Amino acid sequence: MGLLSPADQDKLRDAFAEMTSAVKIVFFTQTLGCDTCLQTRQIIDELPVLSDKITIDEVNLVLDVDRATQYGVDRVPALAIVGVDAQGVERDSRIRFVGTPAGYEFISLVQAVLLVGGREPAISAENRQKLAAVREPITIQVYTTPT
Amino acid sequence: MAFVSPQITALAVEATEYPDLARKYRVTGVPKSIVNDKVEILGALPEDMFVEQALSAIDN
Numbered sequence: 163m164g165l166l167s168p169a170d171q172d173k174l175r176d177a178f179a180e181m182t183s184a185v186k187i188v189f190f191t192q193t194l195g196c197d198t199c200l201q202t203r204q205i206i207d208e209l210p211v212l213s214d215k216i217t218i219d220e221v222n223l224v225l226d227v228d229r230a231t232q233y234g235v236d237r238v239p240a241l242a243i244v245g246v247d248a249q250g251v252e253r254d255s256r257i258r259f260v261g262t263p264a265g266y267e268f269i270s271l272v273q274a275v276l277l278v279g280g281r282e283p284a285i286s287a288e289n290r291q292k293l294a295a296v297r298e299p300i301t302i303q304v305y306t307t308p309t
Numbered sequence: 310m311a312f313v314s315p316q317i318t319a320l321a322v323e324a325t326e327y328p329d330l331a332r333k334y335r336v337t338g339v340p341k342s343i344v345n346d347k348v349e350i351l352g353a354l355p356e357d358m359f360v361e362q363a364l365s366a367i368d369n
Contacts, residue, residue: 198326234318237327256311261323270321283313289360293314298367300317302310303343305324305336 166208174272178213181279184246185216190235192223198262202239205263206271215279233258241271245278265308310363 166174187206191199203220210216221229223238233242233254241259244252255278263271277283283290311319324331324339334343342350342359344366350359 256315256318258318258320259323260320261326263321264323267321267323277312285310285313285356285360289356290313292360292364293310293317296314296316296364296367298316299345300314300363300367301345302317302319302363303322303334304319305322305331305334305341305343306339307324 165205171208171212174209175212177272177276178209178215178279180281181213181215181276183215183278183280185275185279186244186246186252187216187218187275188229188233188242188244189218189220190223190230190233190238190240190242191220192238196238199239201264202241202262205268206241209272209275216275235260243271243274243278262308267306267308270306310360 187209189203189206191203206218210218223230223235223240230236233240235242235258237260239260239262241263243255243257243259245255246252255274257274257278259267259271259274261267285293311317322330324336330336334341334349338351340353342363344350344363348362348366350362354362
């Protein structure tokens with residue numbers, strides 16, 4: 163059973179094989195009042211099978227307030243993509259997915275994992291400089307739908 | 310953008326699951342990006358334009 167076709171699994175496996183860093187998907191959930199949490203868990207469960215660099219860390223939003231605050235999460239389901247270096251030091255990418263990562267968002271999730279896993283960011287050098295010079299917090303929310 | 314800047318956080322929000330947020334930000338078409346609750350960017354823009362508009366949220 164799996165949501166991905168064998169052909170897609172192969173493609174993803176190949177893409178993930180190029181990652182140089184481990185990636186942890188921190189999955190925020192809660193026991194009651196989250197209709198889409200199970201669906202989200204099923205979707206993200208597809209990923210660790212395809213790479214030993216990908217792990218899932220499930221956090222209960224209600225019980226683990228500290229971690230929810232640490233990652234700035236207040237709704238479920240939510241994912242935080244975290245890089246883990248060879249020494250086990252974690253680096254939050256500050257990329258979040260709120261709601262089920264279905265449809266095109268699944269592709270975005272895969273791209274986020276690959277990015278945090280070591281792929282070169284697609285942003286131009288000039289824009290990278292501008293962004294690195296930012297001194298105030300910026301929160302960008304991108305609203306999408308599954309289709 | 311979030312990955313390359315320690316000050317930037319990016320959230321991809323699935324609008325149909327959070328109708329309260331979709332209403333709050335008047336999301337009628339996607340993608341729609343909201344930067345610091347003040348700048349709205351409709352659609353998928355070329356990188357330079359998106360970066361410029363996003364940064365305008367912190368211009369003084």
